Amino acid sequence: MSAPDCQVAVVGGGPGGSTVAGFLARAGLSVVLFEREAFPRFHVGESLLPATLPILARLGALDAVTRRGFQVKHGALFSDQEMDLEQRYYFLRDRPWPHYSFQVPRAEFDTILLEHARAQGVDVRQPATVERVTLDRDGVTLEGVAAGGAFTTRAAFLVDATGRDALVASRIGRRARVPNLGKVALFAHVRGAERASGIDEGSIRIHVFPDGWFWWIPFAGDTTSVGCVMHARTVREWRGELDELYDAMVSRCWRVAKGLNGAERVTPVHRAANFAYVNHPAIGDRFVAVGDAIAFVDPIFSGGVHIAMSSGELAARAIVDAFRDGRFGARRFRAYERAVWRGVKPFFRFIQKYYEPAFLELFLKPCKRLGMFDAVLAVLAGGVFAGMPLRTRLSLEALFALVRMNVWVRRRARLPVESRLEW
Numbered sequence: 001m002s003a004p005d006c007q008v009a010v011v012g013g014g015p016g017g018s019t020v021a022g023f024l025a026r027a028g029l030s031v032v033l034f035e036r037e038a039f040p041r042f043h044v045g046e047s048l049l050p051a052t053l054p055i056l057a058r059l060g061a062l063d064a065v066t067r068r069g070f071q072v073k074h075g076a077l078f079s080d081q082e083m084d085l086e087q088r089y090y091f092l093r094d095r096p097w098p099h100y101s102f103q104v105p106r107a108e109f110d111t112i113l114l115e116h117a118r119a120q121g122v123d124v125r126q127p128a129t130v131e132r133v134t135l136d137r138d139g140v141t142l143e144g145v146a147a148g149g150a151f152t153t154r155a156a157f158l159v160d161a162t163g164r165d166a167l168v169a170s171r172i173g174r175r176a177r178v179p180n181l182g183k184v185a186l187f188a189h190v191r192g193a194e195r196a197s198g199i200d201e202g203s204i205r206i207h208v209f210p211d212g213w214f215w216w217i218p219f220a221g222d223t224t225s226v227g228c229v230m231h232a233r234t235v236r237e238w239r240g241e242l243d244e245l246y247d248a249m250v251s252r253c254w255r256v257a258k259g260l261n262g263a264e265r266v267t268p269v270h271r272a273a274n275f276a277y278v279n280h281p282a283i284g285d286r287f288v289a290v291g292d293a294i295a296f297v298d299p300i301f302s303g304g305v306h307i308a309m310s311s312g313e314l315a316a317r318a319i320v321d322a323f324r325d326g327r328f329g330a331r332r333f334r335a336y337e338r339a340v341w342r343g344v345k346p347f348f349r350f351i352q353k354y355y356e357p358a359f360l361e362l363f364l365k366p367c368k369r370l371g372m373f374d375a376v377l378a379v380l381a382g383g384v385f386a387g388m389p390l391r392t393r394l395s396l397e398a399l400f401a402l403v404r405m406n407v408w409v410r411r412r413a414r415l416p417v418e419s420r421l422e423w
């Protein structure tokens, strides 16, 4: 077997790939990163969580992100059209994470992160598509196509950061769809949409309506990202064009229709389908996956970039340790895998619950007792990824107990209790 060209090959230059590569290079490892697309490129996933900012700071990229002047986000507005309820949440001060985050056009954000990785010493090859990876006892061989033609690279270690493409799981593993979350998103950027003022200007809005839910993400300037998540069935049964379906959904959600009155669409309507899955394997001998290459369920709480960057940072730590010890067996990456799942679980639980009217009703009429409000805000800020203090855990259990009681109350009142997952 030929000598490796680098210690670590990272495939994918989204937030997960740039983060793991940046941390590895800062630790002194030689890293080659392959990214299929020329940047800047459009990408879905534009609302960041406050707990992501400390990761950016540790990576040394926070100044570059802050300097760009992205729209500051102080919280979120959630509403439900059927129950006619609306609730604003603001991120709390005096937490280990800031009380704000950013709304970022991903074309710009991902470029900043990838350029930052390059500045840390990562050898970024772009556009370069990896088509085949072959893992063996001593490392990995990557084969692909770049502008100059076909290439082959040898590395001692592989990181799969290919997002929903999940290079390794789709070639040598398996992908499990999450039942009932067969959703499709249609989304576009618009100009001239309604703008809130002051502290609310940058809040993400999540509007639930009978056909699904909308996100509303205001960027700095006059552009807003507006996307609709609906059941795959709705798209399958639609006989017209996708942008007509998007417009039809806008007209059915009165808050969005009102906010878009007079606005102009400035991008095509994009589509993302089948985005709820869990992939295997997430780790192996001389291999780990990060971010969406491991799993993704539902974007309602904007956790994707945070999970990608958190797992990127955790993976880098585990890989640096492996190189220090000169041992790369799958077993030593189990702790990494467990840490990722511990971090992802609170999001998954909230997402499943969010589709139950009994939960949504309490979420939109929050109870401030027993620390429940603060606990919800810790999840919404992404602050529970690194572990949940006992108090937060108990407060969330109290909330879920209240939800169970609310199911009973709603049943007696003959109000709907069935999960809306089947939308």
Ligand SMILES: Cc1cc2nc3c(=O)[nH]c(=O)nc-3n(C[C@H](O)[C@H](O)[C@H](O)COP(=O)(O)OP(=O)(O)OC[C@H]3O[C@@H](n4cnc5c(N)ncnc54)[C@H](O)[C@@H]3O)c2cc1C
Binding pocket: 011, 012, 013, 014, 015, 016, 017, 034, 035, 036, 037, 043, 044, 045, 046, 047, 048, 049, 128, 129, 130, 131, 161, 162, 163, 164, 165, 167, 185, 227, 272, 275, 290, 291, 292, 293, 296, 299, 302, 303, 304, 305, 306, 308
């Ligand atoms: C509808 C929807 C809305 C969302 N909204 C939000 C949100 O508001 N906030 C949020 O935080 N998250 C959101 N997300 C999730 C977010 O988009 C992802 O979680 C995040 O982008 C994951 O980062 P990543 O680095 O793992 O993957 P990606 O960002 O997808 O990056 C993977 C990269 O790998 C490259 N690549 C793929 N295959 C290859 C290959 N073979 N060779 C070379 N390069 C390759 C791709 O070009 C891509 O640049 C949303 C997701 C969806 C579906």
